[in-house]
Amino acid sequence: MSTGHPRRTRLQTFIADHPxxxxxxxxxxATTIDHVPPKACFPRGYWPSGFEFPACKTCNEGSAKYDQVFGLYSLILDFDESQEKREGALKRINQLISGVANNVPEALPPVWNALPVYKVGNILSPRAAAYSISTPQPLKDATRVIARKLVHALYYREVQRCLASCHKFTFGVYQPQRGGTENLTTYLNSLLPSNTTGVKPNIKNYGDRFRYSWGFKEDRDFFMFAAQFGHGLMVWCMSVGPGQSTPEGIMRWTHCGRGSLDGSKGADD
Ligand SMILES: [Zn+2]
Incomplete structure (x- = not known):
């Protein structure tokens, strides 16, 4: 039965809760709902539930081409080839290849440089054949934008307030299959006390598609996470509040703030 009030849309309700x-x-x-991690990192219908964030139009639309590039690489570098995800993933990869070819052709994987892994010798892969490719600059650019969006989004999700322009953050991305990264993965996991796993309640065998470990210390406003896309790319990031630093003080920090999502203000490369 109608209450007499105009029915609010899902967007209006969301914005009322997250202004x-x-x-x-x-x-x-905020005027839009943004999806972080981007939908492009998952086969259609497989984006994990609940990772929706309030965004202005500029922040939401500003990352569209980076979403495609990062999504493409996160899927092709995911070494988990369980049966239930293969078909959807291949379809998505082909879609993304077309999209990237149109929008950022220089970001396509340089397959002519690909080397069978037995010649590279430092990738730990469960695949019979795996390839090592060099990292094109557009992927580095996309990674920087997605890592920035991730730290803002996950801080908002877990600490329940916004990172402000006086916060500083730094991040890194690596492929955990590469030999020599095992210690870093173990170290990150040992540091971070909490785990969040992306799920999709209506898909029974959802699999390992997105998860992150994280920790927060209120006294320094110190937030850190390590997020993994499937069994592939690992993105880690830490942020500290105004005037704070990590005990080691060795990180090169980037101030966040308005306009930082396009990578133009970054000092982190
Ligand atoms: Zn914004």
Whole structure:
């Protein structure tokens, strides 16, 4: 039965609960729902539930081409080839290849440089055949944008406030299959006390598609996470509050804030 009030859309309800864009300092009105990790990192219908964030139009649309590039690589570098995800993943990869070929052709994997892994000798892969490819600059650019979105989104999700322009953060991305990274993975896992796993309640055999470990220390406003896409790319990031630093002080910090998502203000490369 109607209550007499105009029915609010899902977007209006969401914005009422989350009024400010969580990607540009928490002072700009949110007008859209953004998806982080991007939908492009998953086969259609397999994006994990609940990773929706309030965004202004600029922050939401500004990352579209980076979403495609990062999504493509996160899927082709996912070494988990369980039967239930293969078909959807291949379909998505082909879609993304077409999209990237149109929008950022220089970001396509340089397959002519690909080397069978037995010649590279330092990738630990469960596949019978795996390839090592060099990293094109557009992938580095996309990774920087997606890592920035991830730290803003996951901080918002777990700490329940916005990273502000006086916060500083730094991040790294690696392929855990590469020999020599095992210690880093073990170290990150030992540091971070909490785990969150992306799920999709209506898909029974959802598999390992997105998960992250994280920790937060209120006194320094120190937040850290390590997020893994399937069994492939690992993105880690840490942020500290105003005037704080990590005990080691060795990180090169990047100030976040308005306009930082396009990578133009970064000092992290
Ligand atoms: Zn914004």
């Amino acid at each position: 400010y864009c969580c990607f540009c300092g928490g002072s700009v009105q």
